Amino acid sequence: MMRIWLKSLTQSTLDARLRVGADLETRIIERPGCWMKEAELQALSKDLRRVAEATLPREALSYGVFAADRSRMSDSIITLVYRRKDRHPIAFNALAVMDVPLNGQIQQVVHLGLVLVNPEARSKGLSWVLYGLTCLVIFLRNQLRPFWISNVTQVPAVVGLVSEGFSGVYPAPDGPQSPVSTSCNWRAIMEEHRHVFGVGKDAGFDEPHFIITNAYTGGSDGLKKTYAEAAKHRDEKYNTFCEQSLDYDRGDDFLQLGQMDLATARKYLTGAVPANPCAICWSRARWSGFRV
Structure with missing residues (x-):
């Protein structure tokens, strides 16, 4: 052990x-x-x-x-x-x-x-x-004690890994219909911390769906992928979720939120x-x- x-x-x-x-x-x-x-x-x-x-x-x-x-x-x-x-x-x-x-x-x-x-x-x-x-x-x-986690990605395999690996993850195909805590100013992540994940000032934020639009202009440019290039998850629901939700030509990412807890x-x-x-x-x- x-x-x-x-x-x-x-x-x-x-x-x-x-x-x-x-x-x-x-x-x-x-x-x-x-x-x-x-x-x-x-x-x-x-x-x-x-x-x-x-x-x-x-x-x-x-x-x-x-x-x-x-x-x-x-x-x-x-x-x-x-x-x-x-x-x-x-x-x-x-x-x-x-x-x-x-x-x-x-x-x-x-x-x-x-x-x-x-x-x-x-x-x-x-x-x-x-x-x-x-x-x-x-x-x-x-x-x-539980703590919050965040994740930014356009890769279906990673979206699925985070969705299945942490509690209350949003957005996720079978997850909650809103962020895990509406009392948290999640907008502050985009306003104050976008440098952490290489998102430029010109990127937008679709807050209802927690999608960062035009995300690959702040130092992470080399990570941008087409849907065909992005690694897929073994469960097709995550692949479909990403393909239908994200604009890969523009360069969109999900901003996922969840918790690390005992479960x-x-x-x-x-x-x-x-x-x-x-x-x-x-x-x-x-x-x-x-x-x-």
């Missing part, structure tokens, strides 16, 4: 390493811009770019963790997967933490962010690591995590005061 030391989860800035199978290692790094030395931060940025360059056209991305901005790294949680034999990075997930008004208070929303996998590693069964492990760790650090954690542990996956070894103890 997966071993997690709760004291470390609640008291230290997270910098965890764990084995994933016989030949891979994962590193989860919380808010590296807050504590990493410049040389370490540059090395981390280099590893992220090595994955991106193997996956996308060179210089296709210029937002978020690719913006060469320490402040962006200060609001990010990075999950990197390496080959153990040569420490070569093959995949990553970059989460972002956003402050959003909720019920008259500022709450932190974890944006699921960008996932990139080297094409040579796409058959290694990394989905459970890249799409859920870090959220589970944050949930444990949050002492099992989500249970579903993830029983359905997504393989048997005897790893043992986490905490390699640092740095105080951050991070809570969601």
